[in-house]
Amino acid sequence: MRNSIVLAAALAMGASMPLSAEVVEQGEAAFVTRDSATVAATPRQAWLALIKPGEWWNDSHTWSGDASNMTLVPSAGGCFCEKIPGSGDIPLDGSVEHMVVIQASPDRALRMRGALGPLQAVPAIGILTITLEEVEGGTKIGWEYNVGGVSGFPIETIAAAVDGVMTQQLHGLRDQLGPLETDEDSEADEGEDEVGKEDESED
Numbered sequence: 004m005r006n007s008i009v010l011a012a013a014l015a016m017g018a019s020m021p022l023s024a025e026v027v028e029q030g031e032a033a034f035v036t037r038d039s040a041t042v043a044a045t046p047r048q049a050w051l052a053l054i055k056p057g058e059w060w061n062d063s064h065t066w067s068g069d070a071s072n073m074t075l076v077p078s079a080g081g082c083f084c085e086k087i088p089g090s091g092d093i094p095l096d097g098s099v100e101h102m103v104v105i106q107a108s109p110d111r112a113l114r115m116r117g118a119l120g121p122l123q124a125v126p127a128i129g130i131l132t133i134t135l136e137e138v139e140g141g142t143k144i145g146w147e148y149n150v151g152g153v154s155g156f157p158i159e160t161i162a163a164a165v166d167g168v169m170t171q172q173l174h175g176l177r178d179q180l181g182p183l184e185t186d187e188d189s190e191a192d193e194g195e196d197e198v199g200k201e202d203e204s205e206d
Contacts, residue, residue, distance in 0.1 A: 026162045033151040034162035036169050041143045042180040046110040046135045049142045052180050062170050066099045077107045084113055106190040111135055127152045141183035146173045
């Protein structure tokens, strides 16, 4: 019952997001979601923004309701954690460990291990790999989340929900740094314009 409630919440939060990422692999209890974005920033600037998730992570995907409570220590063994401020006359703060850093290569890559969101409620494990590649005019950010050991959820449903949430976080980082329009983006926009014109002519 609890897993159903948690999954429903994840689906509700992810449903409104544009699913531009892709579930590239899926098995009985595992899946891999992959996405990328290009930003108008150097790899160093992208790295410095990446390690401050409190400035770009979405509030809706936190336990405290406020992403500014999130911190990340960018070194092996470092915690991607969140403080949950206490309340009442004698407040006692809580905390959440979202992930643990297993590889930190400044300006190049960050790899963390952990089960995000509803996956914390089941014996699942995920590896999030974020890469930074210098390109003309900016940096390409690669974002891959490889999850195994999923139980208690329909795999197609939880994979799609997590996929949408991952895209949302990547877009938050992208918007924090400023998106870089590439030739592929321009071609995609032109294609959408052409489709729109064809639709109008048919009307």
